[in-house]
Amino acid sequence: MKTFFTYLMFATFLLYSCGKSEETINPTRTNISESVFASGIIKAKGQYQAYANTSGVLRELLLNEGDLVQEGQVILEISNDATRLSRESAELARKYADKKEYELKLKDLEVTIQLAKSRYENDSLLLKRQENLWSQGIGKAIDLEQRQLAFENSKSLYRSSNLRYEDFKNEIAFNERNAGKNLAISQSYEQDLFLKSKLDGKIYALLVEKGEIVTPQTPLAIIGHADDFILEMQIDEYDIAKIKLGQRVLVQMDSYRGEIFEATLVKINPMLNERSKSFTVEAMFDNRPEILYPNLNFEANILIQTREDVLTIPRSYLLNESTVLDASGDTLRVETGLKNYQIVEIVNGITEQTKLKKPNP
Known part of the structure; x- marks a missing residue:
């Protein structure tokens, strides 16, 4: 009985070993881009929060949210x-x-x-x-x-x-x-006593109601350009040295799922936010969506550099950032170039004919 049990376990092991196929690939030539991830919100160009310059009681609202406004036009009146x-x-x-x-x-x-x-x-x-x-x-x-x-x-x-x-x-x-x-x-x-617009644009929000007491610390309205929008992003201090004006930005929004919009980096604020340990940068749409609203969230990739027709492998096949395993399990040292979340450029060490084995997790 013992002999039969031992034979059964050995047969099961052989079947498992034969049925388990190791993952192998060959390096391929493709294009690769290095990018910095960023997230942020959309703002109307010139968007600002308007405050009262004096204290008093809000006497009259002369315009409504969503109304277009001209520079110098009165939005509301305060009684004092x-x-x-x-x-x-x-x-x-x-x-x-x-x-x-x-x-x-x-x-x-x-x-x-x-x-x-x-x-x-x-x-x-x-x-x-x-x-x-x-x-x-x-x-x-x-x-x-x-x-x-x-x-x-x-x-x-x-x-x-x-x-x-x-x-x-x-x-x-x-x-x-x-x-x-x-x-x-x-x-x-x-x-x-009269709140006037600083620009030609749109009233996106009125933050007070008629009869309220206001002071110079009271925000009254949010105003910005009606048709021009900027993408305001936060960049980690670790990545800020890679960021330059004019770089391409690929933007994704929940409001337009499945679509990617291109933008261009136009401003880098040079002061580090000590609280968030990040820098604020701005981009402008190259092909903006038809409908946009301030404070919409988005995610973006700022393209640092791109290389075409280079030898690449999946990042999961890279071991210790500098070695790979060939089909026989031998370790090969490689020189890497650009990397992103999916693939890595191989500059030297293997060719397209080298069959690679995926390292065990």
Whole structure:
């Protein structure tokens, strides 16, 4: 019985060994490309998040999500009574500072100047007469002194009248300029109550509703170009040295399963994101899909280099990155070139006639 059992086990082993065929292949010539994998999201070109420049209550939404918008067009209005009252006060101050409001006082000063001038000229004439009489021995010394004193007083009064007039004109000009600047500042603050688009594009999202309280930290809307989109990708710092402007990018999206779209790398942001340890790069579609929306996810391969008609083997046949097994199980050293996830280029060590055995996993 024992002999029969032993014979049965041996027969089973022979059958298993004969039925198990080892996987062997020959190297083939084909094209190979090296690429860097990246993932990211699609954004509208120029896409930005708009914030309020002032605090207040959202008074009115003038446009809706999906509406096209022109640069400078008002999207929404914020209500702020303090800003409005400040502008009205500045307008009143500007109106009061206008030269026309000071015309009466200016005329009064001009009259004062004329009177002072007349008195000055009259006292000058009387002084000369008194001096002529005194030179002829006529009159008293006290009369001459009084004439001189009156002349000096009228002269000072005339000069001070002119100075007051010039000072008042300068004051008017300063107040007018100052009031104008204050009004411009107030009007600028009031313009902050209106959110305006920075570009011609589309409103992709409105993030607030009418009646909400907003502050300068409140995001109000997301705006971007209507027809131009960019592919924003994250590249690991390990691969960033291989990335260059102008490289081809092959893009796949869940929204267009089974399709591959080509793009070109157009921007490399030079700052490493310390949190994610990655760099942000951007590409533009060469043949973009007909319908796109911001924040769609995608996966991409950035082609680093491509070689045509080279000797390749599947990566699963490569052992320790530098050796292969021939059909008899002997180890052969090879020199490798480009690699991707499926195949590897063989530069030297074997030929198309070399039969290779797949290493055991």
